[in-house]
Amino acid sequence: MGERPRIRASFSGGRSSALMCEVLQDEYGDTHEIVYTFCNTSWERPETLDFAHAVDRHLGLNLVWLEAVVHPGRKSCTHRVVSYETAKRNGEVFDAVAAKYGLPNQVFKWCTRELKTNVMNSYARSIGWLPGTYDTAIGIRADEPRRVRRDVAERERIIYPLVDIRYVTKEDVLDHFEGQSWDLKIEEHQGNCIACYKKSDRKLYTLYREDPANFDFPVRLDQLYRNVGPNNVPGPRKMYRGYESAPDLVARFEAAGPSYRPPIYEGGCSESCEVYETEQIELFPA
Numbered sequence: 001m002g003e004r005p006r007i008r009a010s011f012s013g014g015r016s017s018a019l020m021c022e023v024l025q026d027e028y029g030d031t032h033e034i035v036y037t038f039c040n041t042s043w044e045r046p047e048t049l050d051f052a053h054a055v056d057r058h059l060g061l062n063l064v065w066l067e068a069v070v071h072p073g074r075k076s077c078t079h080r081v082v083s084y085e086t087a088k089r090n091g092e093v094f095d096a097v098a099a100k101y102g103l104p105n106q107v108f109k110w111c112t113r114e115l116k117t118n119v120m121n122s123y124a125r126s127i128g129w130l131p132g133t134y135d136t137a138i139g140i141r142a143d144e145p146r147r148v149r150r151d152v153a154e155r156e157r158i159i160y161p162l163v164d165i166r167y168v169t170k171e172d173v174l175d176h177f178e179g180q181s182w183d184l185k186i187e188e189h190q191g192n193c194i195a196c197y198k199k200s201d202r203k204l205y206t207l208y209r210e211d212p213a214n215f216d217f218p219v220r221l222d223q224l225y226r227n228v229g230p231n232n233v234p235g236p237r238k239m240y241r242g243y244e245s246a247p248d249l250v251a252r253f254e255a256a257g258p259s260y261r262p263p264i265y266e267g268g269c270s271e272s273c274e275v276y277e278t279e280q281i282e283l284f285p286a
């Protein structure tokens with residue numbers, strides 16, 4: 001028997017991504033060699049890790065849990081294989097990468113690359129999957145105005161099972177998981193890295209109101225690493241939109257009354273943090 005086509009599936013820890021894994025198992029489980037990976041940033045809610053573990057068991061994915069390993073100099077992050085049990089949960093991995101690259105923000109967007117893309121690439125190399133010998137599946141849905149640029153997608157062999165194999169919208173995803181005992185146990189705004197700088201101000205404010213301790217970690221990162229790396233403006237690097245640091249953000253949220261309603265801005269990792277996302281484009285422009 002000849003070699004089966006290879007797919008590297010990037011499970012992000014969200015519902016859409018879980019459904020993507022199910023679609024791949026259904027459609028290609030018997031015909032393709034599929035490796036499922038989950039890159040743990042260590043700044044996610046424990047429920048996200050619980051969900052990843054539940055998806056793995058439910059679908060029989062043999063999910064490979066990965067974390068970034070930082071190197072000095074120009075060498076990108078490589079990987080270490082961990083497990084549900086041993087995955088870091090207190091920001092350690094994110095912290096180690098920030099110590100080298102400085103604070104991530106809308107200008108210095110290293111985090112998805114160093115915490116996920118390069119980590120997955122390192123793992124693929126370690127199992128002998130050379131670039132160009134496999135497709136990479138990511139869980140962007142048909143209704144999301146976010147895709148990788150076509151030229152990048154072609155070059156990197158990115159595939160979108162929730163667009164091209166099965167047409168799946170957000171509603172389909174929610175219907176699919178409704179009533180499942182192993183569904184993700186958190187609200188959308190609580191997903192991915194807890195106080196990710198790409199979340200809308202409204203989501204960040206909601207997270208602050210729910211528990212101010214959600215910002216302890218970015219405040220600590222700010223204290224430790226604001227002067228690490230170059231900056232595009234004079235002064236320290238700041239993580240949040242509008243050149244706001246984590247302490248600035250906390251002070252603004254603290255000063256605002258409970259009736260404060262920050263503007264909605266949807267974008268970036270508001271729903272899922274996908275590898276290779278290089279820009280936001282309208283998939284179905286009005």
Ligand code: SF4
Nearest residue numbers: 111192193196269273
């Ligand atoms: S969720 Fe946000 S902070 Fe975390 S890796 Fe993705 S872009 Fe970076």
